[in-house]
Amino acid sequence: ELILYNFLPDQLVNKSTCQGFCFNILCIGETGIGKSTLMDTLFNTNFENFESSHFEPQVKLRAQTYDLQESNVRLRLTVVNTVGFGDQMNKQESYQPVVDYIDRQFESYLQEELKIKRSLHNYHDSRVHACLYFISPSGHSLKSLDLVTMKKLDSKVNIIPVIAKADTISKSELHKFKIKIMSELVSNGVQIYQFPLDDETVAKVNTAMNGHLPFAVVGSTEEVCVGNKMVKARQYPWGVVQVENENHCDFVKLREMLICVNMEDLREQTHTRHYELYRRCKLEEMGFKDTDPECKPVSLQQTYEAKRQEFLVELQRREEEMRQMFVQRVKEKEAELKDAERELQSRFEQLKRLHADEKAALEEKRRLLEEDQSSFNKRRAAAQLLQAQSLTANGKKDKDRKK
Numbered sequence: 001e002l003i004l005y006n007f008l009p010d011q012l013v014n015k016s017t018c019q020g021f022c023f024n025i026l027c028i029g030e031t032g033i034g035k036s037t038l039m040d041t042l043f044n045t046n047f048e049n050f051e052s053s054h055f056e057p058q059v060k061l062r063a064q065t066y067d068l069q070e071s072n073v074r075l076r077l078t079v080v081n082t083v084g085f086g087d088q089m090n091k092q093e094s095y096q097p098v099v100d101y102i103d104r105q106f107e108s109y110l111q112e113e114l115k116i117k118r119s120l121h122n123y124h125d126s127r128v129h130a131c132l133y134f135i136s137p138s139g140h141s142l143k144s145l146d147l148v149t150m151k152k153l154d155s156k157v158n159i160i161p162v163i164a165k166a167d168t169i170s171k172s173e174l175h176k177f178k179i180k181i182m183s184e185l186v187s188n189g190v191q192i193y194q195f196p197l198d199d200e201t202v203a204k205v206n207t208a209m210n211g212h213l214p215f216a217v218v219g220s221t222e223e224v225c226v227g228n229k230m231v232k233a234r235q236y237p238w239g240v241v242q243v244e245n246e247n248h249c250d251f252v253k254l255r256e257m258l259i260c261v262n263m264e265d266l267r268e269q270t271h272t273r274h275y276e277l278y279r280r281c282k283l284e285e286m287g288f289k290d291t292d293p294e295c296k297p298v299s300l301q302q303t304y305e306a307k308r309q310e311f312l313v314e315l316q317r318r319e320e321e322m323r324q325m326f327v328q329r330v331k332e333k334e335a336e337l338k339d340a341e342r343e344l345q346s347r348f349e350q351l352k353r354l355h356a357d358e359k360a361a362l363e364e365k366r367r368l369l370e371e372d373q374s375s376f377n378k379r380r381a382a383a384q385l386l387q388a389q390s391l392t393a394n395g396k397k398d399k400d401r402k403k
Helices: 002-019 035-042 091-114 144-153 171-187 200-210 251-261 263-285 300-402
Strands: 021-028 060-070 073-083 130-135 159-163 223-226 229-236 239-242
Touching: 021 035, 021 091, 021 263, 035 073, 035 130, 035 251, 060 091, 073 091, 091 144, 091 263, 130 144, 144 159, 144 171, 159 171, 159 251, 200 251, 223 239, 251 263
Parallel strands: 021 073, 021 130, 130 159
Antiparallel strands: 060 073, 223 229, 229 239
8 A cells, every 4th residue: 555655646647747738728708808918928928819800790719729848747738719709799699609619629529439449548639628707897797798608608618707907996896896796606507617625635725716706817928127026017107017916916816726726627527527418418319328218227239229220210201201292292293284284275175266266257257258249240240231331322322423
């Protein structure tokens, strides 16, 4: 037992150090609230940042991965930023892309797990381990978008609320604002991440830190000379706000809780709680179960065969429906063609009758015309005869006069 106690922790530490760590942070907040600046301040570096406007048509999630190293510890850090969050009129258009992104990372990991030949040891785990939700320092209450978004995400990710740009609000107002935020989260049933208390070594400090939520933070990459040393701070006409001064803001508390004390718990909670919930729901949707209705264990092969039979029955049912639908469509088409044929026949008979009537009318007109022509010819012949007789009579009279 003594040998295990002395050497096993060293083995675990050495193995973890060689493999390195993976940590993914999702930053949610409106444009210009200071998400990128806080990330630069937290990890003491200058990440590649892109300026964004308030005119994004939809929310886009931009993930950037960096390989950091401190001493002999390697950290693969992924920072996911929400571009254009809160700029849409429809609230669902703001939070739904975030929900879809988190689910896609769970789905990618699940698909890797379900492969026959898995490579989880070198798989880049992109699941979100911590969500820093940036709250605007209004001093009044949470926006409805904040409540709706956190409610949609609390079962999918570890939410750590932070009050951004806390130097814009007085200490007394800040204290009241924190109480108001926690009260609204509780009354709306939003489950934020609570620092764990089951480990005796960190239970005391985590208990104190849970009482400081949400953290009021200030970020800055600028260094200002205070006394005889350079510190990260924000210079104002009325004075200096020191980022790492706990009397000025909670930045140090956030950094300690997020990176130093509870990083591994955040990773573990993501895997054992949030991912496990997604995995269980997804497999249940696919029809996989651990027990049958009689509470007897069900093997994967049995589930597969049952689903296969169910699929075949469903396939046969659909084929029968399609066949019946085809027969019905054929009958309907035949009926339509017969109706069209009857209509055409009726139209043909009608046209035939019209043709006969018009032909009879034309024959009658022809007969009348021929009668008129015959009568005219008779009158002309009579007139010509009468004219000839008249000419003959006049010729005799002229002869008699000459004599």
